[in-house]
Amino acid sequence: MNRTSRRLILLGTVLVLAVVAVAATLRAVDRAAEKDRVQQGGPRVDSGKVTLAAPGRLLFRNMAWGPHRDELASVSAKDPSGPRLSSGVHCLRFHAARGTGICLQKRPGKLSDGYRAVVLDSRLREQRKYDVAGIPTRARVSPSGRSVAWTVFVGGDSYAVGNFSTRTSILDVRNGAMDGNLETYAFYRNGHRYQPADLNVWGVTFADDTHFYATVATGGRTYLVRGDRTAKTLKALHTNVECPSLSPDGTRIAYKKKVKGTDPDLPWRLYVLDLRTMRETATAEHTSIDDQALWSDGNHLVYQLPGDYGADLWTVSADGSGHPKRMTISALAPAFTR
Template identity: 45%
Template sequence: MTRGRLLVLGGVVAACVALVVVYVLQVRHAGQVSAATAPPVATVPMGGVLAVPHVVFRSTTLGADYGRLAAVPLSDPSGPRALGGVSCERVYATASSGVCVTASGGMAPTYAVSTLDAGLAPTASAALAGLPSRARMSSDGRLVATTTFISGHSYASASFSTATVIRDGGRALPNLETWTTFLPDGQRLVAADRNYWGVTFAADDDTFYATAASGGTTWLVRGSIRARTMRALRTDAECPSLSPDGRHVAYKKRLGNPTPGVWRLATLDLASGAETLLAETRDVDDQMEWFDDASVLYALPRTGTEATTSDVWRVPSDGTGQPAVLVPNASSPAVVAAPAAGPTPAAVQTPEPRTTS
């Protein structure tokens, strides 16, 4: 390449870099202005909220409290909120405990999963490898599942790798990639590019549902913790969430759309195999949470200059009705329909060394 062409190429690259810098600075400035002009958030004591049925979530109100763990009573989900003492990338909670996936700042961020007590205060933590994506607990708080991105930044990436680990009473079990997965034809899934994410637990502390993926295909799988096995139930189902009565699974699906990362919400009747598309027609990239046996919750980012803010929406699980905001300025919801009671689970421990299958 001639010196002249190199100079031209260098000029183009410099111009592109300059445009990117200007765009980033504009977005940052817009966010700072929005945060500075945002009205103060009305708050209430955490103890009073936890004593009644409530929703725990990650606050997305711009300002100093952005990312903080928060809770509101189910009787007034859009009203004053209680704020916890930790900031989370994902959060989940039960009547007796909680889990908070954290991220540190800086050029080389670090990630961890923290155990929370009945008052949603951290008690212990363990390091996580990769960008936090999903976190779930069993209803009794014994089981905790986390998914992180080891490479790539989202499920919409053409190439990504995840690490999904279940902790039983604080003890980290091997990465799900080392467990045995059977495909619908009975063959084992052994492809090197297999990934797993989006765990949801049944009430027996053994059965769980998750997503398995390989070669561009995703499967809804049902697993057994004791047997260390998973079996594929159907294709095109991601980030499952089991209903409180254990009869339905909610998930996102692509509807045959070849564009990566474009999803519709659906529910599956586990007994009949009937699938229902929900009334939410926008693209939702989230693991749903059941509000009750008849409706689900999910986070949806706003658009434009408010893209860093999201709201928690609610929609019926039978395909009827219309979506409506339940908790504004919120994400990662967890419904806790009973006051905190009983002992807290064992503390999270450092993950075991990864083995290969």
């Protein structure tokens, strides 16, 4: 074997060893990343195309640790614990319907401590934006996608304490017409108009673009109200109702109810109210729920509970049967595309 052949063999050996070393390094990196992901309890999250137009998807605020935390993510509604596509859009609260999204987020800028409401189109592109007066807490889109609502805390930061104040707004996304503060609506109870100084309104859920349900608090009590945007009225229907959520057929309200004898800091249980009979049904979820539940279909509710990495999404039957089941980890503020 001459010198040239030996050099070629040596060079080939070095190249093979280099390829093997690079492959081993990449495998080690992948294993380390997977180990970190498992230890952190988060699912796989990749950047991808997220749209509100694709049916059969579940969107939510991704709470898994990593570069995509707090971004809107999308999974198959049939496999909610599966791999996630992350949009790059950051939201603290979110909801969507018929290709319209509402995203409550921090205003951009490292020094900013303010918040804003951003209306998104089906491709999650910004259409309108509005500065809001406090900390985001609730958001909803009407079934048609033509109206959006949001609630913020303007004083206090928890429904569990009595010294909070809210501001709730409804926006027509077609023309920008806004009811900036639902506390200006006329409040009626038992057929009589009341004008209390301590009125708070929060947790809108839409029946259509004119009518909605919400919570009104005054005098230490909460009421389910039916709102009318044309008449500018709020009419009390039932007591001890917070954060209502209207069923797809418009006949039932899911809500959180304060139950006597519970921890004052964890007082709520998840109930369903039949609007035709005003009969209440307790769900099988016995943990305190501080959320505005979402109907995934006509029979099941989705809601958040504290988890190891912020919050997890759980589901339970609306008729009181069965048992609660964790649907997906490290997620909150869900919305389904139809």
